Amino acid sequence: MRPLASRIHVLTGEGALSVFAHANELERQGKSIIHLELGEPDFHPDKPVLDAAKAALDAGKDRYCNVAGVPALREEIAAYLLRTRSITVDPNNIVMAPGCKIALFLAMMALLEPGDEVLYPEPGFPGYPSITRGFGGICVPYLLTEKNHMQPDPDEIAAKITPRTKLIITCSPNNPTGSVTSDAVQSRISELAVQHDLYVISDEIYGRIVYSGEYFSMLRYPGMAERTLIVDGFSKSFAMTGWRLGYTIAPPQIVPAMTMLSINSYTCVAEFSQYAGIQALRDSGGAVPRMVAEFARRGARFAEGLNRVPAFRCLAPEGAFYAWVNVADTGLSAEEVCRIMLEDAGVAAIPGAAFGPSARDFVRFSFASSMEMLDEAITRIMKVSPAWQSVVATR
Ligand SMILES: Cc1ncc(COP(=O)(O)O)c(C=O)c1O
Structure with a gap:
């Protein structure tokens, strides 16, 4: 067969979609997963x-x-x-x-x-x-x-x-x-x-x-x-x-x-x-301002929770529905932190390198999920955080 157009080989996929596929696979195996990887509101139109x-x-x-x-x-x-x-x-x-x-x-x-x-x-x-x-x-x-x-x-x-x-x-x-x-x-x-x-x-x-x-x-x-x-x-x-x-x-x-x-x-x-x-x-029912107010509430609380996780550092979100967390102080790669969170805690998030090589120390969490789920995600991440606290301790 003749080769495909060369432009196909320079295109890249999206980190969110590959993490989503992995998280779904774990879910199929019976693991409880909190999906914070996709950029999708958990609301539906009015x-x-x-x-x-x-x-x-x-x-x-x-x-x-x-x-x-x-x-x-x-x-x-x-x-x-x-x-x-x-x-x-x-x-x-x-x-x-x-x-x-x-x-x-x-x-x-x-x-x-x-x-x-x-x-x-x-x-x-x-x-x-x-x-x-x-x-x-x-x-x-x-x-x-x-x-x-x-x-x-x-x-x-x-x-x-x-x-x-x-x-x-x-x-x-x-x-x-x-x-x-x-x-x-x-x-x-x-x-x-x-x-x-x-x-x-x-x-x-x-x-x-x-x-x-x-x-x-x-x-x-x-x-x-x-x-x-x-x-x-x-x-x-x-x-x-x-x-x-x-x-x-x-x-x-x-x-x-x-x-x-x-x-x-x-x-x-x-x-x-x-x-x-x-x-x-x-928007006769005011659904959009209600949703935005809810995202603001969740974003502030979730960022505060993430900042309590040892070695995580998160700026207050100003818009969209993403928490952007610097995990360099864990001593692990963002990929490893994400792997631990997904496989050991059932929390799906995306390593920053998916958004460019300079972001390799970061992790993106979507907070378009219910407050209960976000609180539960923080509890679960806290539980697995000794995995990197021991790395920090040995440095
Ligand atoms: C910055 C940015 N632009 C564009 C899009 C694409 O959105 P749409 O669903 O309308 O294709 C997204 C979706 O994640 C996005 O985050």
């Missing part, structure tokens, strides 16, 4: 959202539909973004996609030529470097460090910009660090993008899950409207992971490219999902 999907199906909205998305949904998204993010978006510049990930994939496909350099946050969503390599781009990570409170360092970004840089990817709140990029830092990144004529893909999928203060979209800064592609979706903020609803907001000159890529790939997004999306955005 009844009006489900009713809207059912009504859409009853009305026969199960056909091919508008490539860019149902116009009523795109208008609702524009109204939602004005209300929640203070940005004015033309509904004609929104292209729906079956999930934020495919929006990101196609946005990068629209922008990248082989040899183009892409700056992206590390630790960060594993798709950024994988997709970059898949399109022949060059990966140029900028680091989020504890020393810098997980904020990007605009000086580092400036130093890494070359004539071949085409794109900066930003993500706030960030997966896996749970950090929210400050207005000042985002403003400086936007100035760099304008100064060097770069595109920015702003991954705002966690934009609604912020625990204090105002959220600043990349579209708020001067000169950004013509160079920013926002990717967002319903998976996290509306607990709709399986509905596969996402979108790109692109500058008008890029919208035809995004539409062309939709035509050549998924054709359109499931129409009944889109009608449910309209109801989710209207």
Whole structure:
């Protein structure tokens, strides 16, 4: 047989999915597992959202539909973004996609030529470097460090910009660090993008899950409207992971490219999902603020619990639903800590290297799980922590 396309060999998978598979295997063998590995809210959409999907199906909205998305949904998204993010978006510049990930994939496909350099946050969503390599781009990570409170360092970004840089990817709140990029830092990144004529893909999928203060979209800064592609979706903020609803907001000159890529790939997004999306955005029952308040409560308590575990160090989560824990002081690798937690304590979490090599001393826990489960996870981790306390003692 002839070989597969070489791009396949440069793509990488996601640590969360492989830990999930291992945890499921242990569960099948009868072990009790607390799943803190996946980035999936443990909530489901409210009844009006489900009713809207059912009504859409009853009305026969199960056909091919508008490539860019149902116009009523795109208008609702524009109204939602004005209300929640203070940005004015033309509904004609929104292209729906079956999930934020495919929006990101196609946005990068629209922008990248082989040899183009892409700056992206590390630790960060594993798709950024994988997709970059898949399109022949060059990966140029900028680091989020504890020393810098997980904020990007605009000086580092400036130093890494070359004539071949085409794109900066930003993500706030960030997966896996749970950090929210400050207005000042985002403003400086936007100035760099304008100064060097770069595109920015702003991954705002966690934009609604912020625990204090105002959220600043990349579209708020001067000169950004013509160079920013926002990717967002319903998976996290509306607990709709399986509905596969996402979108790109692109500058008008890029919208035809995004539409062309939709035509050549998924054709359109499931129409009944889109009608449910309209109801989710209207959120008549206040489900989203309730969910975010609950995540805030859990995040604060879980981080406090993790900080009680010997040799664990966790910053307070500012957004998303991840606790990012430095485990270097255990004297074990993060992989070994995760193995002990999974196999001996039944707590599934992801070694930081899944989010970039510089994150090898960290572990990501998702706290999108009930408070009881999170408390139980801390109790179980405490019980197995002598495994690393003895290592610490011998050093
Ligand atoms: C930062 C980030 N971007 C994009 C996605 C993809 O989301 P979706 O379910 O909409 O494809 C995720 C999902 O984990 C994510 O964490």
